[in-house]
Structure formats: C-alpha cells, structure tokens
Amino acid sequence: MSAIVFAIPGNIDLPTGGYGYDRRLLREWRQMGVEARHLALPGGFPFPTEADLAATELLLAATAPDDILLVDGLAFGAFPEALAARFADRLVALVHHPLALETGLEAAQAAALRASERAALGHARSVAVTSPATATVLSTEFGVPESRIFVAVPGVDPAPRATGSRGDQPLQLLAVGSLIPRKGYDVLIEALTRIADRDWHLTIAGSPDYAPETAAAIETHIRSAGLADRILLAGAVQPDNLGELYDKADLFAMPSLYEGYGMVLTEALARGLPIVCTLSGAGADALPADAALKVPPGDVAALANALARLIDAPAERRQRADAAWAGAGALPRWHDAARIVARACLGGGSREVG
Template sequence: MSEIVFAIPGDLSLPTGGYGYGRRLLAEWREMGVAAQHLQLPGGFPNPSETDLAETGRAILSQSYDSVLLIDGLAYGAFPESIAAGLAGRVVALVHHPLGLETGLSPVQAAEFVRREAAALRYAAAVIASSETTKRLLVADFAVPAERITVAEPGVDPAARAVGSGDGETVKLLAVGSLVPRKGYDVLVAALEGLADRPWRLTIVGADDRAPATTAALKAQIAAAGLSGRTRLAGALGQSELDMAYAKADLFVMPSLFEGYGMVLTEALARGLPILCTTGGAAAETAPDDAALKVPPGDVAALRAGLARLLDDRDERQRRADAAWQAAGALPRWRRTATIVAEVCAKVIP
C-alpha cells in the first residue's frame, strides 16, 4: 500500500461529527507518519448530480492504483452500483450511520438509499463502522458480513472538568449538534415549554445553515412558546468557545432521534457533565447508564419528565456528573482510532 486516499465529500472544515472524525484521522496519521492524503469530492452527496458523479469518477481514477481508497459513507453509500463495482477490491467504506436512516426522508427516499448503500457495500473490501450499533445494522439490514466490518469508535481528547454556571438557582442546559431534523431540537423545545416554571436556560450550539427550513421552524417554535429569552441558538462555535460552553454548563442534553455514535456524548463525559439523552441508535450505548438519564427518542412527555427530574434534583445531577467524570478516563483516544483504521487499510491490497 503506497498511501491511504481518504475521499470525503464537501467542505472538510464543516463543524459536524463526521467531518470532525475525518479531520482528526488525517491529523493523527500525519503525526504517526502514515502516508495519507485527503481527496475532496463534490459537495452534492448524498444526492449527487450527474456532474458530481462524473467529477467523482475522474478524481478517483486519477489516484495511483496501489493506493487504498477510504471513502466516507456520505459519498460511498450514494454511489451507483456501477461505480462501486468498478472500484471493487480497492475500497474501505467508512459508515457513520446508514444514509437511509436520516430523519425527514420519505419512505420511498429511505428505501432507495438503503437499496443503493447495500449494493455499494457489497463491493467494499472492508468496512469501518463508528459504533457497534452501526455494525449490527449493517449486518442485519445491509447484508454486510460481520467479518468484513471493523469498529473504530471516535476518539476524544482529555479535558478539564466542567465547573458549571456558578448560578445556584438557574440550571444551564447545553445541547450540541447541527440544526437538522434528526437532532430532535423541536422535541426538546416542546418538552421545555411545559417546564417554564423551572429555572433553566438553554444554549444550542451547532451550524444553523445545513437545513434552513428546520432552523426557521425551530426559531418560530421557540418564539411561539415564549422561550426566546431563555433559549440561545449560538450557531457553530470555534473550539475555544465550544470548550467554554461545555465548561459553563450544568446539564448536557441530547434529544437526537438517531445517532450512529454520538460524539458529543463523549465530549460531555470527558468534561464530567451529567447527561440527559435519548436511546436513538448508538446513543443508548455511548454514555454509561449511571452518567446519563435516557429516554425514548421523539417522546416529548418522557423528555419533559427527565428534564424535570434533573432540574429539580441537584444531588442526582451531581451523582451523574461524578459518574461521567469517572468514565472519562476510559474513553477511546483518537490515536487508537486512527491506528485501527490505518491497520484495516493496510490489509487491503488493490
């Protein structure tokens, strides 16, 4: 193997978990001396135009034949079978979560994504899944043999323990993730609307331009609920500002409907924050039960009850915070993640 060619669609600097995973692998490989390069694919994936597909084909075919193609699932899962077949034996597919499980798709769209991704994965020499949950999904619903799948969970860096807001009365809630339907922020706002009598403030950190209709609807929902003065949509923040947001939070909330892993959960654990999250996808397993109170995804009443319980019980918040800080020491590190992926790629001989 001469090098790893890591093909990722769109702008690698975008503040999402998937892009963060890609950035970190490339950075770790540079430090490790692993030969690797980033290949930027068109940003139209997972709904590529014919022009996008033609450009993708040219970009991939221009790579040395003895390179291993590590292709992000946002693109590979949307490849037509003809393209995937032409790359058989050269590809390691990286799957954060199957494209057909994205919230907001029609049944027809979801079924087509599943059909296309299952077809493409048949031609991958190996598959990297970001969680055991995703691996199980790929085996059960996409007919990928378990022996071809390796789990490489996202890493997390050590961090200072959160100090909290310092406000003895108002509980500062923090949620992190782009404003897209799958993140379930409408469910969170609906739950908090019924808790207006409690002292809380909510900050949502995440890109607000990926799904403009979702962002507009969320802003309207917050205003209609009379929560504008207590809810801040902070947009995407730089790392230092994000670190400060974690440090000053009292309770981390993740209302996602589905997560392929839930990187923000481990970021919260790394800082010793108590967590309220859903059981959507891998989120049920990413955070330990003693650190996180978990409720079903999409259930407003259950989320409201969980919020009320943790808002009202400072001692429980502290117990879960202590459990989170205890768990922080055992979290996976990025060097291990990068090593696992590089080892899988090294076994693929074009």
C-alpha cells in the same frame, strides 16, 4: 507501500461530528506515520448531480493504482453501483450511519439510498464503522459480511472538568448538533415548554445550514412557545468556543431520534457533565448508568420529566457529574480509532476498539 486516499465530500472544516471524525483520522495518521491524504469530493452528496458523479469518478481515477480509496459514507452510500464496481479492488467505506436512516427523508429518497448503499457496499473490500450498532445494521440489513466490518468508535480527548454556571444564573443547559430533523430539537423544545416554571437557559450549538426548513421551524417553535429569551441558537461553533460552552454548562441534553454513535455524549462525559439523553445510538449505550438519565427517542413527557428531575435536584446532579468525571478516564482515545480504520484499509490486526 499503499497509501490511504481519504475521499470526503464537501467542506471538511465544517464543525460536525462526521467531519470532526474524518479530520481527526487524518491528524492521527500523520502523527503515526501512516501515509494518507485528503481528497475533496464535490459537496452535492448524498444527493449528487450527474456532474458531481462524473467529477468524483475522475478524481478517484487520478489516484495511484495502488492507493487505497477510503470513502466517507456521506458520499459512498450514494455511489452508483457502476462507480463502486470500477474501484472495487481498492475501495473501503467509512460508514457513520446508513444514509437511508436519516430522519426526514421522503420514502422514495430513503428507498433509493438504501438500494444504492447496499449495492455500493457489495463492492467494498472492507467497511469501517463508528459503532457496534452500525455494524449490526450493515450485516443484518445491508448484507455486509461481519468478516469485512471493522468497528472504530470515536475517540475522546482528555478535557478539564466543567466548572458550570454561577449560582446567580439560571441553570445552564447545553445541546450540540446541527439543526436537522434527526437531532430531535422539536422534542426538546416541547419538553422544555412543559417545565418552563423552572429556572433554566438552553444553548443549542449547531449549524442551521444543512436543513434550512428545519432550522426555521425550530426558530418558529421557540418563539411560539414564548422561549425566545431562554433558548439561544448559537449556530455553528468552532472547537475552542465549544469548549467554553461545555465549561459553563450545568447539564447536557441530547434529544436525538437516531445516532450512529453520538460523539457529543462522550465529549460531555469527558467534561464531567451530568447528561439527559435519548437511547438513540451507541454513544448513549456507552454512558455509565449513574452519569445519565436515558429516555426513549421522541418521548416528550419522558424527556421533560428527566430534565425536571435533574433541574430540581442539585445533589443528584452533583452525583451524576461525579460519575461522569469518574467514567471519563475509561473513554476510548483517537489513536485507537485511527489504528482500526488504518487496518480496515491496509490489513492486519484487531477488528474492534471500544
């Protein structure tokens, strides 16, 4: 029987949504008895060196001939077509979102990634994606037949309801995600600057390591806005500590410009948190309307107004928190996502969950 070899670039233990999804698939497959193993690829993707590509080819070639090669999209989208073609008979892609849609790329970089990802996807026997929106993009813009796409939205674990802050503290806002351009933290900071007369404190949990220039610009923006004592950049936060941040939060904010899904939104929903977010991905679309205020991506005024509305209205915050908690029970679970991706690799069964 074929085994799944899950090829993932870089350090799988990093606290990002993509790596978290990958780790959870491997964990679920172990529990389900699906034969699968992790294959670490060089960390240079999505901008690999020639040495990275040579090492990747050797690693893939060293697998058993009947192994199914599931390749995380951070690497897959940057595969040269010849590399994808060599393993086409057993190659499966896992696409969180197309690499070319990452915010902050130069035009030439985006064009190169779009071309390489489209060519590589042409050699995949099937493609697993983490949202219906990404499925649509791949079929309409990257030429992937719908019949080869499997939709496996991220699962959510049951979690205790957030208790929130104490009444003698400022209202605690929480945002989670790496300090990269796509997350829109500059928009959030500018929005909060406009409502600095309210009593709030923001914690941003996310690594500064993926885009150091962006992280430095965010720090400068906070200082120049006079908000250094009101916005905490907590850095990369491990899962146990992140749970504590969710528990102490009163309101969750996600200002992203684009998301393939947006796992943090359903994680906040699972905690019963009221949410202010942008309409930037399938995760926002999945939120109950009575649990979240949703605004256009990049719209500072709309984001500021939504935040001010819930900061100023404790009763509405409680109503939206109750709606979030009520909706948490209907969230998809990780074993569903793992089954769908296993089917993409090994064949058979439904093509969509969630």
